[in-house]
Amino acid sequence: MGRFLLGLIIGICLVAGGAFIYFTTGMAPVAATAQPMPFERLLAKKALHAKLQADAPKTVPLQPTTQNLLAGAMVYSHNCAFCHGMPQAAPSVEGSGMFPHAPQLFTQRDMVTDDPPGVTYWKxxxxxxxxxxxxxxxxxxxxxxxxxxxxxxxxxxxxxxVTAALVPTPAPAAAPAKPAPEPKHR
Ligand code: HEC
Structure with missing residues (x-):
């Protein structure tokens, strides 16, 4: 029993020491562009999934009427499109510079149409x-x-x-590089 306990303690110390070295010597990834840590994706997915199972509301208080969808399109255009992109536009460059990438929610690949609305609501x-x-x-x-x-x-x-309401708003006009020339006085 004594030997087993000693072995257990040494084992725990080795793992903790290894993790300490990994995180304090710059081996752990910190850049958004770096590769994920071992098990990072798996653990993050599992943790989120477990929380959503428990916490995401199961009933939806609104119906997907055109009016609600149009209101949703306004919310999306102002708050989400910057990272998640628009249906008829190139993917968001900023969204692809993040780790993890921001899914492009109007592309076939990344749509969340299969998720219950309560899950999206929670996120x-x-x-x-x-x-x-x-x-x-x-x-x-x-x-x-x-x-x-x-x-x-x-x-x-x-x-x-509703699709028509999801168009990218034009970028604000670029500021003039030079101040406008003074009007000539004659
Ligand atoms: C600053 C960037 C940013 C903004 C703004 C943003 N998101 Fe996100 N969103 C992300 C990133 C990054 C992820 C990926 C997270 C992950 O992989 O776990 C994400 C994930 C999601 C997901 C989960 C997608 C999936 O595949 O499960 C949903 C849904 C979502 N966002 C909806 C929205 C909505 C709706 C808005 C606006 C109200 C919004 N996001 C605004 C960056 C953003």
Whole structure:
């Protein structure tokens, strides 16, 4: 028994020491562009999944009416498109510079149309820790969070007027490089 305990303690110390060296000598990835740590993806996925199972609301208080989807499109254009892209536009460059990448929620590959709206609602409300996904609890009302969650649920079958509302807003006109010339006085 004594030997076993000693072995256990030495084992724990070795693992803790190894982790300490890994994190304090610059071996652990810290750049957004770096490769994931061993098991990082798996553990992060499992932790999120377990939390969502327990916490995501199961009932949806709103219907996906055109009016709610249009409101969701407004919320999306102003708060989400910067990272998650727009249906008829090139993918967000900023979103692809993050670790993990921001999924492009209007592409076939990344759509969340299979997720229950309650799951999307939870992610938008609470954000996803240690990723670029912010919590919108303070920025949006509960109703707005449901509206944008329904929009993403219906992303592959939106009424045309809702798709039409999802167009990138033009970038603000570039500031003139030089101050405008003074009007000539004569
Ligand atoms: C600053 C960038 C940024 C903004 C703004 C942002 N997100 Fe995210 N979002 C991310 C990143 C990065 C992830 C990936 C997180 C991960 O892989 O776990 C993500 C993940 C998600 C997911 C999960 C996707 C999946 O495949 O499970 C949903 C849903 C989502 N965001 C919705 C939204 C909505 C809706 C908004 C606007 C209200 C928004 N996001 C705004 C960066 C952003």
């Amino acid at each position: 938008v409300k609470n954000g996803i820790r240690l990723t670029g996904m912010p919590s919108f609890q303070k920025a949006l009302t509960d109703q707005q969070i449901w509206q944008v969650s329904l929009l993403l649920r219906e992303a592959d079958k939106l009424p045309p007027e």
